[in-house]
Amino acid sequence: MEKRVIFRSAWLPYVLLLPQITITVMFFFWPAAQAVYYSFQLQDAFGMSSQFVWFENYLTLFRDSHYLSSFRVTAFFSVLVATSGILISLVLATMADSVVRGALAYKTFLIWPYAVAPAVAGVLWAFIFAPSIGIVTYFLKKFGIDWNWIINSEQAMLLVVVASVWKQISYNFLFFLAGLQSIPKSLLEAAAIDGAGPFRRFWTIVFPLLSPTTFFLLVMNIIYSFFDTFGVIDATTEGGPGDATKILVYKVYYDGVKAADLGGSSAQSVILMAIVITLTVIQFRYIERRVQY
Amino acid sequence: MVENRPVRDFLAHAVLIAGVILVAFPLWVTFVASTLTFEQIVAVPMPLWPGDHFLDNYRQVLTAGSEKGSSAPVSTMLVNSLIMALSIAIGKITISILSAFAIVYFRFPGRSFFFWSVFVTLMLPVEVRIIPTFKVAADLGILDSHVGLAMPLIASATATFLFRQFFMTIPDELAEAARMDGAGPIRFFIDVVLPLSKTHMAALFVILFIYGWNQYLWPLLITTSESMYTVVIGIKRMIAGGDASNEWHLIMATAMLALLPPALVVILMQKWFVKGLVETEK
Numbered sequence: 001m002e003k004r005v006i007f008r009s010a011w012l013p014y015v016l017l018l019p020q021i022t023i024t025v026m027f028f029f030w031p032a033a034q035a036v037y038y039s040f041q042l043q044d045a046f047g048m049s050s051q052f053v054w055f056e057n058y059l060t061l062f063r064d065s066h067y068l069s070s071f072r073v074t075a076f077f078s079v080l081v082a083t084s085g086i087l088i089s090l091v092l093a094t095m096a097d098s099v100v101r102g103a104l105a106y107k108t109f110l111i112w113p114y115a116v117a118p119a120v121a122g123v124l125w126a127f128i129f130a131p132s133i134g135i136v137t138y139f140l141k142k143f144g145i146d147w148n149w150i151i152n153s154e155q156a157m158l159l160v161v162v163a164s165v166w167k168q169i170s171y172n173f174l175f176f177l178a179g180l181q182s183i184p185k186s187l188l189e190a191a192a193i194d195g196a197g198p199f200r201r202f203w204t205i206v207f208p209l210l211s212p213t214t215f216f217l218l219v220m221n222i223i224y225s226f227f228d229t230f231g232v233i234d235a236t237t238e239g240g241p242g243d244a245t246k247i248l249v250y251k252v253y254y255d256g257v258k259a260a261d262l263g264g265s266s267a268q269s270v271i272l273m274a275i276v277i278t279l280t281v282i283q284f285r286y287i288e289r290r291v292q293y
Numbered sequence: 294m295v296e297n298r299p300v301r302d303f304l305a306h307a308v309l310i311a312g313v314i315l316v317a318f319p320l321w322v323t324f325v326a327s328t329l330t331f332e333q334i335v336a337v338p339m340p341l342w343p344g345d346h347f348l349d350n351y352r353q354v355l356t357a358g359s360e361k362g363s364s365a366p367v368s369t370m371l372v373n374s375l376i377m378a379l380s381i382a383i384g385k386i387t388i389s390i391l392s393a394f395a396i397v398y399f400r401f402p403g404r405s406f407f408f409w410s411v412f413v414t415l416m417l418p419v420e421v422r423i424i425p426t427f428k429v430a431a432d433l434g435i436l437d438s439h440v441g442l443a444m445p446l447i448a449s450a451t452a453t454f455l456f457r458q459f460f461m462t463i464p465d466e467l468a469e470a471a472r473m474d475g476a477g478p479i480r481f482f483i484d485v486v487l488p489l490s491k492t493h494m495a496a497l498f499v500i501l502f503i504y505g506w507n508q509y510l511w512p513l514l515i516t517t518s519e520s521m522y523t524v525v526i527g528i529k530r531m532i533a534g535g536d537a538s539n540e541w542h543l544i545m546a547t548a549m550l551a552l553l554p555p556a557l558v559v560i561l562m563q564k565w566f567v568k569g570l571v572e573t574e575k
Contacts, residue, residue: 035422112560234513
């Protein structure tokens with residue numbers, strides 16, 4: 001799509017683009033290129049000298065059981081966050097779409113967690129589930145469940161999943177609600193007249209028509225659980241106990257900032273970049289497809 | 294819809310109320326904890342009804358920070374967060390609207406190259422280029438400053454796209470008429486494009502304000518002095534202790550202060566928020 005009517009100037013467009021391009025080059029392209037460059041380097045322990053080692057850092061990574069376990073943890077974590085977040089939001093959105101009274105109030109009360117920073121969401125849930133003083137911990141103990149996410153891996157994972165899903169529900173909810181409201185009511189009425197009950201209508205009409213939204217949310221939730229949940233994890237488990245909640249992003253941060261392993265951390269960055277690029281391409285392929293509808 | 298359905302209505306309301314309670318429960322506990330004393334919180338189980346230390350706790354964190362840990366007052370952190378959120382939101386909107394205008398209303402060598410190079414930034418979140426970006430900021434001498442907090446985050450592919458899409462829908466007749474009347478591109482931009490873009494700018498502002506306020510990894514990396522902490526980082530610094538030794542009453546008061554401004558923005562500007570969210574992500 002192109003404009004027919006345009007303005008002519010040899011210099012103005014470049015001036016207009018200058019701020020955006022300057023920042024993009026300085027803080028995006030240059031650092032990304034540096035990350036690729038460092039990933040081929042091996043530094044000595046004091047950072048005094050470095051040598052070019054080709055793919056050594058990558059090979060070391062894929063031989064490192066900690067790194068491979070971080071992959072498994074990330075996959076498990078993002079599948080849990082994406083599927084449970086999408087399911088809960090779909091149920092809530094379907095209900096909110098069907099009620100007449102109070103729809104706006106429900107919406108208002110369900111969307112505010114979007115505004116909570118992931119790190120703050122982590123702190124909130126960590127407090128509720130705190131091993132010695134948490135209010136939920138207290139009730140769990142009454143049911144005979146010994147809750148301590150500081151030493152129990154499964155419980156630590158559950159805690160970060162709950163905090164991450166809680167924050168993401170509002171986002172999914174709004175997109176599902178918009179999707180549901182765009183489904184023509186005449187379709188549902190026709191099905192109802194033909195004798196299809198509520199469940200039948202949902203599975204044969206609503207769910208298929210929502211599938212573009214669901215797919216979009218699936219990609220967005222995976223991106224969310226890969227990157228934005230850094231705050232949740234850093235404010236609660238810090239990757240522990242052991243490596244139980246050390247997702248890829250947290251490991252890049254930990255190895256690069258805390259353990260000062262420049263080459264290894266950069267190689268991980270490059271692998272992550274490849275993952276983001278793949279996800280973004282999938283997302284845009286899908287948007288292109290939807291435009292043709 | 295078509296059939297009369299008291300049972301389904303009842304079920305729907307029940308599910309929604311359960312959802313609202315589940316979503317609000319952490320907020321309630323946080324609020325209650327922020328009105329109690331430390332002793333009341335660690336006496337398990339803590340009460341679920343607000344106590345009478347609301348003013349004490351909030352005064353303490355706003356003016357003097359936590360008692361044992363960092364002594365930076367939360368009011369300074371709130372100001373830092375506000376500066377960061379506002380500069381990111383305004384900065385992103387400004388540079389994106391300018392570049393979208395250049396891309397849509399001009400033909401020049403390298404146009405599509407620039408467009409695509411902005412697009413590619415979508416694929417480079419801060420998290421994948423942590424250390425090199427930190428080095429750039431260090432070389433520029435902007436660590437531990439407001440400029441350093443905001444500037445690296447103000448390039449925006451999504452905002453540029455949104456404005457580009459919108460500019461494409463502005464009728465060509467407007468630009469034609471403006472040219473006929475002798476208006477140059479800058480005049481046209483100021484008198485026609487900017488006023489037309491108001492709703493898009495408002496919607497984007499809400500989303501970007503929340504984005505800026507909630508930044509975590511970047512401020513964590515580049516702020517070292519307490520006077521530069523944003524409030525989200527301040528909370529993280531307060532929970533350094535252990536489970537029962539944390540000053541939870543003060544941490545929870547700080548958490549309330551950290552989540553209230555963006556939550557109010559979402560609730561009060563709900564219409565813009567929904568529009569901004571749904572449009573920027575498409």
